[in-house]
Amino acid sequence: xxxxxxxxxxxxxxxxxxxxxxxxxxxxxxxxxxxxxxxxxxxxxxxxxxxxxxxxxxxxxxxxxxxxxxxxxxxxxxxxxxxxxxxxxxxxxxxxxxxxxxxxxxxxxxxxxxxxxxxxxxxxxxxxxxxxxxxxxxxxxxxxxxxxxxxxxxxxxxxxxxxxxxxxxxxxxxxxxxxxxxxxxxxxxxxxxxxxxxxxxxxxxxxxxxxxxxxxxxxxxxxxxxxxxxxxxxxxxxxxxxxxxxxxxxxxxxxxxxxxxxxxxxxxxxxxxxxxxxxxxxxxxxxxxxxxxxxxxxxxxxxxxxxxxxxxxxxxxxxxxxxxxxxxxxxxxxxxxxxxxxxxxxxxxxxxxxxxxxxxxxxxxxxxxxxxxxxxxxxxxxxxxxxxxxxxxxxxxxxxxxxxxxxxxxxxxxxxxxxxxxxxxxxxxxxxxxxxxxxxxxxxxxxxxxxxxxxxxxxxxxxxxxxxxxxxxxxxxxxxxxxxxxxxxxxxxxxxxxxxxxxxxxxxxxxxxxxxxxxxxxxxxxxxxxxxxxxxxxxxxxxxxxxxxxxxxxxxxxxxxxxxxxxxxxxxxxxxxxxxxxxxxxxxxxxxxxxxxxxxxxxxxxxxxxxxxxxxxxxxxxxxxxxxxxxxxxxxxxxxxxxxxxxxxxxxxxxxxxxxxxxxxxxxxxxxxxxxxxxxxxxxxxxxxxxxxxxxxxxxxxxxxxxxxxxxxxxxxxxxxxxxxxxxxxxxxxxxxxxxxxxxxxxxxxxxxxxxxxxxxx
Ligand code: LUZ
Ligand code: MOS
Numbered sequence: 062x063x064x065x066x067x068x069x070x071x072x073x074x075x076x077x078x079x080x081x082x083x084x085x086x087x088x089x090x091x092x093x094x095x096x097x098x099x100x101x102x103x104x105x106x107x108x109x110x111x112x113x114x115x116x117x118x119x120x121x122x123x124x125x126x127x128x129x130x131x132x133x134x135x136x137x138x139x140x141x142x143x144x145x146x147x148x149x150x151x152x153x154x155x156x157x158x159x160x161x162x163x164x165x166x167x168x169x170x171x172x173x174x175x176x177x178x179x180x181x182x183x184x185x186x187x188x189x190x191x192x193x194x195x196x197x198x199x200x201x202x203x204x205x206x207x208x209x210x211x212x213x214x215x216x217x218x219x220x221x222x223x224x225x226x227x228x229x230x231x232x233x234x235x236x237x238x239x240x241x242x243x244x245x246x247x248x249x250x251x252x253x254x255x256x257x258x259x260x261x262x263x264x265x266x267x268x269x270x271x272x273x274x275x276x277x278x279x280x281x282x283x284x285x286x287x288x289x290x291x292x293x294x295x296x297x298x299x300x301x302x303x304x305x306x307x308x309x310x311x312x313x314x315x316x317x318x319x320x321x322x323x324x325x326x327x328x329x330x331x332x333x334x335x336x337x338x339x340x341x342x343x344x345x346x347x348x349x350x351x352x353x354x355x356x357x358x359x360x361x362x363x364x365x366x367x368x369x370x371x372x373x374x375x376x377x378x379x380x381x382x383x384x385x386x387x388x389x390x391x392x393x394x395x396x397x398x399x400x401x402x403x404x405x406x407x408x409x410x411x412x413x414x415x416x417x418x419x420x421x422x423x424x425x426x427x428x429x430x431x432x433x434x435x436x437x438x439x440x441x442x443x444x445x446x447x448x449x450x451x452x453x454x455x456x457x458x459x460x461x462x463x464x465x466x467x468x469x470x471x472x473x474x475x476x477x478x479x480x481x482x483x484x485x486x487x488x489x490x491x492x493x494x495x496x497x498x499x500x501x502x503x504x505x506x507x508x509x510x511x512x513x514x515x516x517x518x519x520x521x522x523x524x525x526x527x528x529x530x531x532x533x534x535x536x537x538x539x540x541x542x543x544x545x546x547x548x549x550x551x552x553x554x555x556x557x558x559x560x561x562x563x564x565x566x567x568x569x570x571x572x573x574x575x576x577x578x579x580x581x582x583x584x585x586x587x588x589x590x591x592x593x594x595x596x597x598x599x600x601x602x603x604x605x606x607x608x609x610x611x612x613x614x615x616x617x618x619x620x621x622x623x624x625x626x627x628x629x630x631x632x633x634x635x636x637x638x639x640x641x642x643x644x645x646x647x648x649x650x651x652x653x654x655x656x657x658x659x660x661x662x663x664x665x666x667x668x669x670x671x672x673x674x675x676x677x678x679x680x681x682x683x684x685x686x687x688x689x690x691x692x693x694x695x696x697x698x699x700x701x702x703x704x705x706x707x708x709x710x711x712x713x714x715x716x717x718x719x720x721x722x723x724x725x726x727x728x729x730x731x732x733x734x735x736x737x738x739x740x741x742x743x744x745x746x747x748x749x750x751x752x753x754x755x756x757x758x759x760x761x762x763x764x765x766x767x768x769x770x771x772x773x774x775x776x777x778x779x780x781x782x783x784x785x786x787x788x789x790x791x792x793x794x795x796x797x798x799x800x801x802x803x804x805x806x807x808x809x810x811x812x813x814x815x816x817x818x819x820x821x822x823x
Contacts (some may be wrong), residue, residue, distance in 0.1 A: 062542060062692060065528045066278070066521070075113060078234045078250045079311055087118055087236075090159050090297055090310035091164035095149035097175040097387040098722025105153055113170055114695055120155040127266030131291050133256060136193070138355035138392065140295050146175060147354035148391045149723050150320035156295045166314070170295065180722045184349040184386035185328055194352045194385040200650050202439040203378035208343035212334030215343075216418050220331060220410040220794035222403050224351075224711070224716040225324035225396055226726075228734055229522075231280025233321060234311035235294035237301040243267065245298055247274045251281040251290030252520050253560030258552045261298040262292035269552070272298075277549040278648035279522035283706070284395030286522075287560045288358050289321050300495045301665050319724050320730070323716055324396035325362055326351040327403040331410040339421065339429045340758055343378040344409055346370055350400075352385045357392035358399075359385045364494050366400035368440055373407050373448040373488035373660065374427070375436035376408030388687045389722045392743065395562060397769045401489060405770055409485070410794040413777055417784075423777065424461075424484045428452060433486060441651030442490075444658065446686070451662040451749050452486055455684040455708030458747055459646055459664055468666070472785045477671050480679070481782025485663045485774030489767040490655030491564055491757070492643055498559040499640040499656070501569035505534065505577040507632040511605070511619045513538060515577075516548045517570035524765055525695035528575050529567045532691055533758065537578035539602030564765035568656070569638060571758035577636035588625045589616060637737050656756040659763060661685040661749075663704070663771035665741075669782040674804025676782070678708055678775055680743040687748050688755050688762035696761075700768040701744050706773015708813050709735040712779070712797050783807055 069075040107119045122129050122141035132138035142151045158164040181187050203674045210217055235257075236248040245267065249257045254274040262269045274294070279286060293310050300308040312320070323777055327350050334343040348366055352359035363383045370381045381404075409423075416423035431448040438444065454460070461484070468480045492499050504516040513536050521527040527547040548554065559569065582602065589607045590597040593614060601608045607616040625632060645652030664682040669675075681704050690696045713733045717725045726732040733739075757763060779798050783790050783806055791809040797800075 062528060062532055063530055064488050064695060065542070077231050077280050078236060078248055081236055081248055084238055087306065087307040087309055088159060089161045089164045090155055090157050090300055090308055091168045092152045092167045092296060092320070093154040093171045094143055094316070095146035095153055095175070096149065096173065097146055097177055098149045098180045098701065099312045100175040100177040102142060102153070102173065102175050103362065107154060108170040110156060110167040110170035113163065115159040116167045117157045117159065118304065120157070121153065124303065125264060125299065126302060130263055131260040131295055132356060133288055134358065134360050135356035136340060138165045138357065140292065148389050150391055152292065152296065155300060156611045175359045180389045180720065182388050182390060182718050182720065182722055184326070184351040184388060187386035187388050188349055188384045192387040194356045194387050197382055197384045198364065198650065199380065199382045200439040201436065205343045205345050205380040208378035209334050211336060212342045213337045214415065214419060214529045215332065215334045216411065216415045217332045218410065218414050218794065221328045222326060222406050222796045224326045224393065225714055226282045226318060226716060226732055227285030227323065227396060229279065229281030229283060229285055231295050232314055232317040233286065233290055235290070235297045236307065236309040237294070237297040238307040239301050239305050243302065244271045245301060246274070247294055247298060248274060249274055249276060249290050249294045250279050250286060251276060251294065252279065252286040252522065252562055253288065254518065254520070254550055254552050254556045254561060254725040256288055257291055257294045257563050258369040260295050261665065265297045265302050267296050273551055275521055275549050275551045279520060282522040283397045283694065284399065284562065286322060287395040287562045289394050290529065291525065296551045315728050318727050320391060322353050322357060322391045322393040324710065325359065325393040325400065325403065329407045331407050331411040333414055333415055334821045335426070339426050341374060341376045341430045344371065344376045344408070344411065344566065347379045348383040348385060348404070349387055350385045351390065351393060353388055353390040353392040355392040355677040357394045361392060361494060362400035363397065364708050366404040368490055368494060368654065369401035370404040370408060371439060372405045373432055374408065374430040375432045376764065379439040381439060390718055397764050398580060399563065401766070402707070402770050402773060406773055406796065409773060409777060413780065427484055427486060431486060440654060442653045442655060444674060446658065446660055446753065448486055448488055448660055451660050451684040451686055454747065454749060455662040455664055455682065458684065459682045463666060463679040464664065464666065478668055479671055479782045479785040480668050481778045481780065481785060482666045483777035483781060485665060487661045487767055487770045489659045489770065491568070491659060491763045492640055492654060492656045493559060493563045493565060493656055496643050496645055496654065499565065499569065499643060500638065501559065501573045502555050502637050503570060503573035503577045504554055504635045505574065505633065507580060507581055507622060509622050509626050510771060511544060511622060513540065513545045514548055515545060515574055516551065516554040517567045517574060518550060518555045519570035520550055520561035522561065524699060525692065526561065526566050526570065528695060529692055529758070530571055533571045533574045534578050537575060537582050540605055564763035564767065568758050568763055569640070573636050573638040575758065576638055577634040580634045580636060581632060584630050584703050585621055585625055588628060588630055589621055592616065592624055604654060642756070657762065659686055659766060659767040661771065663774050665774035665778045667775065667778040667782055669779060669786065669803060671786045671807050675802040676779060676800065676803060678741040679744070680769060681741045682745045683771060684747045686762065687764070688750060688757050689749060689750055689760040691761035693748065696764045697746055699764045700746050703766070703768030704744060704771050705735050705740050707769040708741070708775045710797065711772050712738060712774040713799060715797050715799055779803065
């Protein structure tokens with residue numbers, strides 16, 4: 062089935078925040094962000110700004126009617142800076158004016174006197190000073206300290222991954238329209254309607270039942286709007302509440318980039334021990350997460366780093382420790398993979414370094430340690446599938462022996478161009494790591510004209526969740542897709558939603574939809590059975606018709622609905638789904654947190670121009686475990702997008718803050734994302750269809766986040782190509798691998814203690 066938004070997308074008819082027709086009298090907001098990362102605010106002077114044409118009012122913390130607090134997991138994030146500023150871009154004031162231009166012009170006239178305080182941008186420095194968001198956590202399996210003795214090789218190192226800008230095409234924003242009796246209608250570009258509702262409730266001081274957060278769709282989220290849409294909605298709501306006028310704020314791209322958090326940079330130390338058969342016997346890792354100035358979702362992101370620190374491998378002895386470090390950057394936040402990719406990069410770096418020391422291909426170590434069914438993860442859950450399934454199929458279908466041979470031949474024949482390849486297995490856990498968040502609701506109405514209306518907590522952000530929910534309802538009722546409509550997400554229709562995140566949105570909301578539709582269908586079957594005088598189990602619905610024992614009757618869908626309505630049978634249902642089987646004990650750090658895991662393996666091939674340091678990603682070949690995909694076109698799109706986004710993070714996207722905590726890569730002229738030239742020339746995806754049962758909707762496994770991590774292989778493929786040019790090259794495990802870094806490394810000499818790689822390791 063085609064994505065139901067395809068038509069309006071190509072015709073420009075899809076409605077985003079900026080497409081909502083403006084209500085008469087709408088005012089426009091713009092935030093003034095702190096120019097200093099850390100300091101005491103001595104003075105905030107808005108007199109000149111207030112006199113600018115069109116300015117209606119300028120709000121600061123003094124105008125807050127509720128609490129100056131929008132923190133989620135931890136209440137440590139004021140809406141407006143008060144007394145001190147903690148990051149560049151932290152809102153100090155909110156200008157409201159009669160036009161966008163007037164609001165932005167007035168922002169430029171605001172003056173501050175801020176006494177600077179020391180700025181920390183490095184997570185290790187923050188940790189050394191005891192600046193932690195939450196106490197550190199450690200996951201353990203077996204006994205690492207005893208295990209080192211069993212290892213024939215022990216290799217240590219350090220790995221650093223940089224941040225990543227979300228770059229959703231639609232920037233952050235909100236539009237708040239006051240209703241009677243102080244009720245607020247809040248349009249927000251958010252993945253978390255309830256998060257927005259809570260933040261507004263707390264900061265404006267209104268109960269949640271007065272706040273209707275409504276979303277038709279987002280122009281992308283990628284995690285950036287899981288928690289960080291709250292600020293803009295709260296600012297607009299506060300102004301709308303004071304002024305009794307509609308207030309809209311849609312961020313300028315550069316303000317969005319400067320004021321919002323990104324993927325967390327991590328700095329990590331690893332120690333890996335192997336035996337003579339290349340089995341990884343022990344792995345010790347310490348993660349320093351750069352959380353930024355407030356908790357935001359960092360503790361949860363840190364937790365997922367620990368969950369995925371061994372990626373697709375079984376390691377019997379593991380000790381993984383993570384620190385969430387408070388720095389003076391904008392609070393970093395969810396980003397596709399949610400800490401998982403950061404953890405996986407480190408184990409892949411450890412394996413690559415071990416491979417170089419032992420003079421074997423990394424793939425040999427990788428394959429030797431892949432998870433088997435029943436193997437235990439460091440958090441206590443047991444693997445339910447073979448990580449080998451995708452790996453072996455990838456080796457077979459794509460003929461890795463031939464790929465290696467071709468690369469060897471090419472590299473022998475060429476001096477200035479070198480090719481490299483890497484295998485990237487992925488194992489990603491599906492479910493919010495916080496068990497309580499794994500719940501969802503759906504409200505389904507069947508109208509007497511035969512049309513069906515579905516409301517859930519799911520947010521459509523281009524990932525196709527609404528299309529999948531249509532498929533669920535249409536399948537249960539035996540209706541064509543155009544009889545089912547997904548309504549905009551609204552906190553008045555569906556309450557207490559979890560954000561659309563963790564790859565789990567289609568599963569959670571799809572299952573709730575299935576339950577609601579099945580309940581209504583059950584009542585309709587009773588009606589049909591009575592009318593047709595047959596056993597209820599004989600009834601099915603197909604092609605808008607009642608079937609008995611698989612044969613059509615003269616009862617069509619509408620006739621049945623009218624009969625049910627006449628008998629006063631309810632044609633509506635509100636259903637609640639909570640993922641079964643999952644649990645986690647935070648004191649023991651053990652449990653069964655994930656409904657299931659998604660597996661896959663990618664083979665990435667690159668060519669490096671060793672004169673210029675530039676490179677191309679030639680091909681990405683994937684075998685991906687879909688379970689039983691309910692929409693292969695959408696799922697393939699998610700994989701392609703995830704791969705390109707992951708490659709961007711690993712190669713060209715470079716977030717740069719200076720020592721004063723100012724974002725220097727603050728526009729698309731200085732922050733590069735993959736375009737069509739940087740994207741792989743070829744992406745091949747083979748579906749691993751399995752008969753195995755799982756907890757996914759229609760057994761169609763979650764697909765949002767796992768493919769991003771295939772992109773990690775690009776970094777290692779580049780490393781291998783570089784080593785083919787200069788086996789003594791010093792290539793630190795730092796990302797992104799920009800052409801500048803490639804060039805410097807290609808002509809580098811080995812650092813003290815670095816192992817010189819040999820031809821057969823690459
Ligand atoms: N958000 C969240 C997430 O709150 N918890 C999670 O486990 C998660 N995982 C991935 C993406 N967002
Ligand atoms: Mo996301 S990182 O699932 O909001």
